[in-house]
Structures are given as structure tokens and as C-alpha cells.
Amino acid sequence: MAMVIEARDLSKHYGETVAVDGLSLEVPAGALYGLLGPNGSGKSTTIRLLTGQTPPSAGTATVLGLDAATDPVGVRRRVGIIPEQETPPSFLTAAEYLRFVGAIRGLEEVGEAAAWWFDFLDFGDKRDVLCKDLSRGTRQKLMFAQAFLHSPRLALIDEPLVNFDPIVQHQVKEFLVDYVRRGNTIFLSTHILEVAEEICTGFAVLHRGRLLATGTPDELREEGRHLPDVFLELVRQERSHV
Amino acid sequence: MFELFVAMFREEWRVHAVLFGPAMFALLPALVGAMAFMGAFLVPVVNGALPAGDLAAIVHVLFLLLGAMVGGFGLVGNEVMNRRFGQASFVAYAARTLPLSERRIFAAFVAKDTVYYLLLWILPVIAGVALASPFIDLPAAAVLRLFLSLLLSFLAGLAVLFTATTVYGRSKAAFAGLAVGAAAVLAFSLVNGVIPSFPPLAIYRDFSWPLLAGTLAALGAAFGVSLLLFRPVSAGGERRHPDRFTGLHRRLVRLPYPALAAKDLLDLWRSGGGGGQVLFSLLLPLGLCWFLLSLLAPVLPAHGVLLLFAVLAGVLASTMYTWVTAFDTLGAYACLPVGVGDLIRSKLGLFALLQVVPAGVVLGAAALSGGANVAVPALALALGVSAWSVGVTVWLAGLSPNVLVYDPRVLLAYLVGVGLPVIALVVLGLLNPWLGLSALALVVPAALAVRAGIRRWEAADSAFF
Numbered sequence: 001m002a003m004v005i006e007a008r009d010l011s012k013h014y015g016e017t018v019a020v021d022g023l024s025l026e027v028p029a030g031a032l033y034g035l036l037g038p039n040g041s042g043k044s045t046t047i048r049l050l051t052g053q054t055p056p057s058a059g060t061a062t063v064l065g066l067d068a069a070t071d072p073v074g075v076r077r078r079v080g081i082i083p084e085q086e087t088p089p090s091f092l093t094a095a096e097y098l099r100f101v102g103a104i105r106g107l108e109e110v111g112e113a114a115a116w117w118f119d120f121l122d123f124g125d126k127r128d129v130l131c132k133d134l135s136r137g138t139r140q141k142l143m144f145a146q147a148f149l150h151s152p153r154l155a156l157i158d159e160p161l162v163n164f165d166p167i168v169q170h171q172v173k174e175f176l177v178d179y180v181r182r183g184n185t186i187f188l189s190t191h192i193l194e195v196a197e198e199i200c201t202g203f204a205v206l207h208r209g210r211l212l213a214t215g216t217p218d219e220l221r222e223e224g225r226h227l228p229d230v231f232l233e234l235v236r237q238e239r240s241h242v
Numbered sequence: 243m244f245e246l247f248v249a250m251f252r253e254e255w256r257v258h259a260v261l262f263g264p265a266m267f268a269l270l271p272a273l274v275g276a277m278a279f280m281g282a283f284l285v286p287v288v289n290g291a292l293p294a295g296d297l298a299a300i301v302h303v304l305f306l307l308l309g310a311m312v313g314g315f316g317l318v319g320n321e322v323m324n325r326r327f328g329q330a331s332f333v334a335y336a337a338r339t340l341p342l343s344e345r346r347i348f349a350a351f352v353a354k355d356t357v358y359y360l361l362l363w364i365l366p367v368i369a370g371v372a373l374a375s376p377f378i379d380l381p382a383a384a385v386l387r388l389f390l391s392l393l394l395s396f397l398a399g400l401a402v403l404f405t406a407t408t409v410y411g412r413s414k415a416a417f418a419g420l421a422v423g424a425a426a427v428l429a430f431s432l433v434n435g436v437i438p439s440f441p442p443l444a445i446y447r448d449f450s451w452p453l454l455a456g457t458l459a460a461l462g463a464a465f466g467v468s469l470l471l472f473r474p475v476s477a478g479g480e481r482r483h484p485d486r487f488t489g490l491h492r493r494l495v496r497l498p499y500p501a502l503a504a505k506d507l508l509d510l511w512r513s514g515g516g517g518g519q520v521l522f523s524l525l526l527p528l529g530l531c532w533f534l535l536s537l538l539a540p541v542l543p544a545h546g547v548l549l550l551f552a553v554l555a556g557v558l559a560s561t562m563y564t565w566v567t568a569f570d571t572l573g574a575y576a577c578l579p580v581g582v583g584d585l586i587r588s589k590l591g592l593f594a595l596l597q598v599v600p601a602g603v604v605l606g607a608a609a610l611s612g613g614a615n616v617a618v619p620a621l622a623l624a625l626g627v628s629a630w631s632v633g634v635t636v637w638l639a640g641l642s643p644n645v646l647v648y649d650p651r652v653l654l655a656y657l658v659g660v661g662l663p664v665i666a667l668v669v670l671g672l673l674n675p676w677l678g679l680s681a682l683a684l685v686v687p688a689a690l691a692v693r694a695g696i697r698r699w700e701a702a703d704s705a706f707f
Contacts, residue, residue, distance in 0.1 A: 074579075076577070087576070090569060091569060092509075100504075105578075130482075130483065
């Protein structure tokens with residue numbers, strides 16, 4: 001099976017702090033892959049490494065066949081990204097921001113796609129509001145829309161549901177499952193384990209920058225176990241070793 | 243509120259101490275003081291060419307100008323806090339969760355910024371002059387008066403601009419009325435041969451307690467009125483705009499990155515109250531520069547004022563790069579296929595476009611001052627100096643030119659890198675105006691500095707990207 005993400009011994013150090021420590025991971029095409037871990041486990045840094053936002057201290061990351069360290073712009077051109085903090089430029093309106101993203105990505109016309117997203121996530125009444133005046137949830141909707149504007153084969157999403165109300169969470173989960181069903185790949189980081197168990201086809205558990213386990217929710221179900229229980233067990237074991 | 247002020251003050255220290263190292267940041271006032279100390283030795287030399295009264299006036303107007311450059315709080319309102327601190331739960335932002343009005347938070351912020359500038363810039367300058375005073379025959383009493391009057395000059399510049407920008411933020415018509423009224427009073431005074439009195443300068447020349455009390459009261463009133471008029475713009479409001487991006491993007495298509503340039507132009511326009519940034523950060527300082535230089539006219543060769551003005555316009559024009567880098571962090575581009583080099587190039591493209599404004603000012607000054615015959619070398623001086631200064635800025639600071647003000651190593655490198663060619667060009671221009679054309683030669687090293695700067699900052703692992 002073709003791999004869309006391949007990380008080999010990937011590490012990132014910030015001075016004395018080790019954010020990611022020798023991570024090796026493969027994500028197959030067509031997966032809805034969850035990167036799980038407690039706060040500060042290195043999930044966001046892993047996404048930053050995979051999308052070339054920061055260079056690795058050691059190891060390599062290949063995304064859609066491109067080296068994220070040597071061709072970061074190429075990687076970001078081909079994938080969709082929702083970064084950890086939702087930061088659309090402040091003084092553009094929501095509609096202008098989507099046009100801006102479309103122009104940067106070289107899309108001829110984004111009006112129709114933008115209209116679909118405004119309607120789907122129910123924030124069309126905010127299209128002319130400056131991004132800096134949008135609520136956190138609406139900014140997250142906007143960032144969600146920009147990540148999928150160019151219909152990427154692979155989207156890397158950091159905590160996709162955290163600012164959404166339950167209705168939007170449900171819609172977004174359905175969208176992600178459907179997007180993968182259409183042959184694309186989603187790599188998401190989350191610490192909402194129930195969501196990961198519900199929609200992910202594969203997962204990796206990260207703790208203090210190190211990979212603790214990989215697997216699929218189906219495997220766990222066959223063993224009669226639940227992802228949240230397994231996750232807590234793994235993290236507690238690891239903490240007791242330290 | 244005092245606790246908030248202290249917390250903001252401490253935070254400002256820590257932000258810069260983390261960025262530049264505590265020792266390096268603490269060295270900044272020492273560097274400023276050392277430069278003032280050395281500069282003070284020029285006083286006897288300049289005094290030989292200039293009447294002492296004019297020199298004192300120039301120094302006081304310079305401090306007024308410095309205060310004016312810092313005092314645009316009202317123009318950008320809360321944006322200044324967001325820009326300086328971001329919204330990453332720093333004190334200014336977190337304080338909004340406390341039972342404090344936006345106005346009080348803003349007042350604490352203005353007070354903190356004012357005290358910081360006093361400690362980092364104003365007091366070191368005065369200390370440098372005080373240390374040099376035994377060597378230049380400046381009596382101790384004069385040093386004390388200078389300390390007070392320069393402090394008041396700085397605060398006056400700060401208060402005038404703070405008031406003006408706050409009024410501008412409330413009502414552009416009221417601001418226009420105020421500006422026309424001030425211009426009318428000034429014109430009436432000059433026509434009738436009455437030189438308007440500047441209280442801080444009067445305090446230096448002839449100190450009196452009533453004058454000091456009156457000046458302090460006027461400053462207090464100006465600050466008080468500004469704070470009362472200040473309108474918190476981000477207090478829950480939703481600002482709406484029609485789509486201007488599409489049209490701008492189409493119009494800027496000749497620039498290297500039209501989408502980025504269109505975004506930056508909208509940021510600039512919408513954050514600074516329309517053309518307020520141009521007015522307060524460029525046109526007013528240039529007006530003051532012209533006034534100061536005109537005092538030197540008797541000791542300068544023909545067209546000397548215009549050529550010096552063109553050089554200063556070039557230096558000030560280069561700060562437009564700070565404008566176009568002030569509104570976003572690299573984090574805003576984390577999800578987009580653009581690199582640091584693309585961002586620097588796009589911002590320089592817009593910077594080049596904005597040079598039309600200072601170029602127009604220099605040409606206008608040439609026409610109005612009877613220097614139309616040397617307008618071309620004046621323009622070359624302005625644009626060449628601006629290009630070189632921005633090249634040095636890109637090399638030293640990449641997308642964060644604000645570090646120039648706070649990191650003594652970077653500041654020193656900037657002053658030397660920009661100062662030496664500028665001095666050489668001033669000398670050449672004063673020898674023969676047409677030698678000012680040689681400034682265009684700076685465009686080549688400027689381009690090389692930009693190219694090297696892009697390589698340097700692309701290789702840096704930014705914590706924000």
C-alpha cells in the first residue's frame with residue numbers, strides 16, 4: 001500500500017527540551033489517521049515537522065513523496081493544513097481571506113467553493129467581518145475551509161474539533177469520513193479519544209515525544225478493548241517508568 | 243491599576259530579555275548614553291557655526307520629534323497592544339478578564355511604554371550629555387535644566403501626537419478642524435513676526451516654577467483628554483468591509499506576489515485609520531525635519547537644506563518596511579505554500595510601491611523651495627538611501643525590523659551600516675548637488691544585502707513559523 005507520510009527517526013529539540021524523539025511512522029493513503037497524546041506530547045510539533053514549518057533536528061519526513069525539510073513549500077502546496085492556533089491574517093474579512101488563500105494556491109476561482117463552506121459550516125453571515133473580530137469558533141471554521149479549498153489529497157489537522165459546538169462537530173466528523181471515503185487521506189492530532197475511536201482508521205500514541213504504540217480501532221474492538229482505556233493504560237505505564 | 247502597570251513593565255523586560263539576552267537588552271541604554279556622550283563633544287564645534295539659541299532649539303525639537311514618533315497610540319488604539327503583545331495571553335490581553343475597563347488597561351499600557359522609552363532612550367541621552375558636560379564647559383545648572391526641558395519636550399511630542407491621533411480616531415472632520423486651527427494660529431504668528439513659544443525650551447532658557455507648573459498641567463490635560471477620547475475598538479464589535487482584496491489583487495498584478503501585497507496593503511489601510519499611518523509616521527516627521535533643517539539654512543550651501551532633507555526622507559522612508567511587516571507573524575502563513583523568502587520579497591515589492599509617497603514629498607519640497615533644478619539628485623539621494631537602509635534592515639532583522647530598536651548589537655550594526663554611507667552622501671551632496679546621483683549606486687549593494695538577508699532568514703529556524 002502506498003504511504004503518504006513516512007517519518008524515519010524524526011526528532012526535534014528546542015535547546016534542552018526534546019519535543020519529538022526518534023519518531024518513525026507510516027501513514028497509508030486513504031487512512032483517517034489519528035495522532036493521539038496528552039498535552040505537550042509532541043503532536044503539534046510532529047505536524048509542524050511533517051509540513052515543513054520547522055526543520056527536524058534529526059531524521060527525515062517524506063510527505064506525498066516530498067522531503068518536508070528540503071521542500072517545505074512544495075509540501076505545503078500539495079497538502080491542506082489546519083495549524084495549532086487559528087491565525088488568519090487579522091485585517092482581511094472572512095471572504096477576502098478565502099480569496100487570498102485561493103490566490104496564493106493559484107486557484108482560478110474560489111467563489112463557489114467558498115460559498116459552499118460558508119453554507120456548510122453555517123457562517124455565511126460573517127463573510128464580511130474582519131478575521132480579527134471573529135469568534136474563536138468561527139475562525140476555526142474559516143481555517144477548516146481554507147485547508148480544503150484546493151481539495152488536497154492529504155490534510156494535516158491539529159485538534160480539528162476543539163472550538164466547535166456539538167452540531168458542527170458532528171458535521172465535521174461526517175465530512176472527514178466522507179473525504180477519506182473519496183480516496184483522500186486525513187492526518188489529525190487530537191486528545192479527544194472518543195472522536196479518534198469513532199472516526200479513525202488507524203492511530204499512533206505519542207507521549208513525551210516518543211511513540212508508544214500504533215494500531216487500529218478495529219483491532220482493539222476485536223480484543224474487546226476501547227481506545228480511551230488503552231491510551232490511559234499506556235500513558236500511565238510510561239509515567240510510572242519515569 | 244499600578245499592579246497592572248508593574249506587571250506590564252516586568253513583562254516588557256522579560257520579553258526583550260528572552261529575545262536578546264538580559265545583559266544585551268540592559269546594554270541598550272549604555273549604548274545610547276555612549277553615543278550621546280561622544281556626540282556632546284560636537285557641541286563646541288557646532289556652536290561655532292550656529293547661534294547657541296538655535297542649537298538648543300534644534301535639540302528640543304528633536305526630542306519633540308522623538309516623542310511624536312512614539313505617541314501614535316490613539317491612531318492604532320488597541321491594535322498597538324495586539325501588535326506588541328499578540329493575543330497570546332500576555333498581560334495586556336489577559337487583563338481583559340479582570341474587572342478593569344479597556345481604558346484603564348490602555349492607560350497602563352501607555353504609561354508603561356512612556357516609561358520604557360524614557361529609561362531606554364531619553365535618560366541615557368541626558369546622562370551621556372551630563373557626563374560630557376565638564377569637558378565642554380556646560381555648567382551643572384544647565385545640565386539639570388536640560389534634563390527637565392528635554393524630558394518635557396519628549397512628553398510634549400508624545401502628548402500632541404497622542405491627542406491628535408485619538409481625535410483622528412474619533413472624527414476625521416474634528417481632526418481636520420483642529421489641524422486647520424493650529425495651522426492658522428501658526429501662520430498668524432509667523433506673519434505677525436511672533437515666534438511661537440515652546441514651553442520646554444523656555445524652561446531651559448529661563449526656568450521658573452509657574453512655567454513648569456503650567457507646562458505639566460497642560461501635558462496632564464492633553465494625556466487626560468486623550469484617554470477620555472480613546473475608544474476601545476475591539477470591545478466586542480464586528481467590523482465589516484466589502485471585498486476590496488479582489489480588486490487590489492488585480493491591480494497589483496505586476497508586483498512579484500500580488501496576493502501578499504494586496505493583503506499587506508489592506509492590513510496597513512484598515513489598521514491605521516486609513517492614511518493615518520502615512521500622515522503621522524511620515525509626513526509630520528518630515529515636516530518637522532524640514533523645519534529643523536531650515537534653521538541650518540544660513541550655514542549651509544545653496545540647496546543644502548533640500549539635499550539634507552532628501553537624505554533624511556530616505557532614512558524615514560525606509561521605515562515603511564516596518565509598516566508592512568507589523569501586522570502578521572509567520573504563524574499566519576503556517577498553512578500556506580509560502581516561505582520566509584517569499585514574504586520578504588513580497589513586502590519589499592509593496593515597500594517599493596510605497597516609495598511613491600516620500601518621492602512625491604521630496605519632489606514637492608524641491609519645487610516649493612526653489613530647488614527644482616536639483617530635484618533629480620535630491621530624488622536619487624532619497625531613493626538610494628531608502629533602498630540601502632532597507633537592505634541593511636532586511637539583512638539584520640529579516641521580517642522583524644522592530645528588533646532594531648531593542649537589540650544593541652543590531653542597532654549598532656544598523657547605525658554603522660546606514661550611517662557611514664549617509665555621511666559620505668551628505669558630504670558629496672553638499673560639495674556638489676549633482677554628486678547626490680551617486681546614491682543610486684547604493685541600489686546594487688542593497689540588492690545584495692537583501693539577497694543575503696533572505697538566505698540568512700530562510701535558514702533560521704523561526705520559533706513562530
